[in-house]
Amino acid sequence: MSAALEANKVLKVFGGLTAVNNVTLSVQEGEIFGIIGPNGAGKTTFLNSISGTYPPDGGQVRFFGQNTTGLSSDVMCRNGMARTFQISKPFPKMTALENVLVSATFGNKPGVVKDPTALAIEKLEFVEFPMPIETPAESLNTVQLKRLDLARALASNPRLLLLDELAAGLTTGELGDLMDVIRKIRDSGVTIIMIEHIMRVIMGLCDRLAVIYYGAKIAEGPTMEVAQDPKVAEAYLGKKYDL
Ligand SMILES: Nc1ncnc2c1ncn2[C@@H]1O[C@H](COP(=O)(O)OP(=O)(O)O)[C@@H](O)[C@H]1O
Ligand SMILES: [Mg+2]
Structure with a gap:
């Protein structure tokens, strides 16, 4: 190690x-x-x-x-190096998928991710996001937001x-x-x-x-x-x- x-x-x-x-x-x-x-x-x-x-x-x-x-x-x-924050601050008007897509698109070195949407969906599935991925972030509850935060962090491939x-x-x-x-x-x-x-x-x-x-x-x-x-x-x- x-x-x-x-x-x-x-x-x-x-x-x-x-x-x-x-x-x-x-x-x-x-x-x-x-x-x-x-x-x-x-x-x-x-x-x-x-x-x-x-x-x-x-x-x-x-x-x-x-x-x-x-x-x-x-x-x-x-x-x-990725992180989540004490207070979750998603882009409220964007969907869960779009929130993770921001990270998949901009959180990785240029050219590394060929299909950011597929990566974002994969990470939402990995954290077992419990809502439809088109749900706006502003309508998610605490535990759903925690999972969104994790998916966002993971989409930068930390x-x-x-x-x-x-x-x-x-x-x-x-x-x-x-x-x-x-x-x-x-x-x-x-x-x-x-x-x-x-x-x-x-x-x-x-x-x-x-x-x-x-x-x-x-x-x-x-x-x-x-x-x-x-x-x-x-x-x-x-x-x-x-x-
Ligand atoms: N940006 C900042 N400007 C001034 N003081 C700060 C700032 N961030 C944290 N502090 C102060 O630094 C100390 C440590 O805060 P913090 O790291 O948030 O503690 P913890 O996460 O352990 O609860 C606290 O006294 C807090 O008020
Ligand atoms: Mg603290």
């Missing part, structure tokens, strides 16, 4: 606030890597800093061995997929189905980094975890070890996670 992502002392400062404080971590190809921590800890900002939303103020990012520090999100997307609280707002039954889709994505060869709060999802999916607290990484390791780490319990879980 080689490293899909190596973050070395990534720093992001907003005015007087150090949102991401020298975070170093590495994610191996093929794993599902979880990032947990309290609200406001800097988890989303970390993803933003490695995926090109804005450049980090310090540190280095390596993506499959290449130095990609500070590259913009469109370049990172075509390099093979090697690494970043998920920001994808499971938030779902019912217990919906969670199980979504976890199956995430496993299927990993099994298709895509490495995954997921920010998540729901312990059932973290324990059920993640091979390894990092914990971010006030911008800094306070733990990293196999999921079970991190969940039982007293330092993590104190900072985040509130009590030792009952396994």
Whole structure:
């Protein structure tokens, strides 16, 4: 296994606030890597800093061995890093298919995708999109939008997929189905980094975890070890996670 992502002392400062404080971590190809921590800890900002939303103020990012520090999100997307957002923002007036088609068309390097429509349909089928593909995005509910987000991200043919609280707002039954889709994505060869709060999802999916607290990484390791780490319990879980 080689490293899909190596973050070395990534720093992001907003005015007087150090949102991401020298975070170093590495994610191996093929794993599902979880990032947990309290609200406001800097988890989303970390993803933003490695995926090109804005450049980090310090540190280095390596993506499959290449130095990609500070590259913009469109370049990172075509390099093979896709993401979903905490709040889903589809093009509301466009259909589900058209939304995915935007990614299939513009999210890949020119000339790579011969038939973007076929690719978009394939990805909607892969995530088991439960509605007719002509449904306008504005009429989709939360769980349908999550699947649309996944299909959009997958249509850029990522090697690494970043998920920001994808499971938030779902019912217990919906969670199980979504976890199956995430496993299927990993099994298709895509490495995954997921920010998540729901312990059932973290324990059920993640091979390894990092914990971010006030911008800094306070733990990293196999999921079970991190969940039982007293330092993590104190900072985040509130009590030792009952396994
Ligand atoms: N674009 C921004 N400008 C200023 N402050 C920001 C910006 N984005 C995030 N922050 C601040 O950085 C901190 C970390 O936020 P965030 O990364 O969203 O946390 P998390 O995802 O862990 O809940 C918070 O204090 C937040 O208010
Ligand atoms: Mg966040």
